[in-house]
Amino acid sequence: MPLCICEAPTATTETVPPQAKATSTSASYSNPKPRKIDAIPKNRASSSSNKPSSVFNHGQMNNGLADKPQLNYEASGEGLREAIKNDDSAAVRKLISQGVDANYQDRQGMSLLHLAAVFNRTDIVFILMESGASLDCRNAQGETPLDCAPATLQYKMRKK
Secondary structure: OOOOOOOOOOOOOOOOHHHHHHHHHHHHHHOOOOOOOOOOOOOOOOOOOOOOOOOOOOOHHHHOOOHHOOOOOOOHHHHHHHHHHOOHHHHHHHHHHHHOOOOEOOOOOOEEEHHHHHEEEEEEOOOOOOOOOOOOOOOOOOOHHHHOOOOOHHHHHHHO
């Protein structure tokens, strides 16, 4: 028995012309390992965000919508959390002006400032700090918002 798996031995004695034989074996070849199909198209510039580049002037790109909230959020700490997650600084300003507490904490002890720091939302961090959010509050793991922030945001928060 041959060691090569490219051609299987034939049991019949009839002769097949070499061209026909090559065609039949190449047609019956199957790849045992299916090809992986990428879920993300290769032509995307970045997989980190679907938002436009910060190099452009956002005022021209969104026709002045930067001052308006993207969605209508509930006027509560949970609504403010959703606005932070969606990077909606206009909604954060609006909700704080409506009286939502900037020091709100969820059940895990994460304050709004913790959340903004974890998501690296620099503008929102500054809005919360200006609204009186505490830099000293600790979450369930004993971390302050500064502990949760990336290094560059930590630097900006300390400077402010």
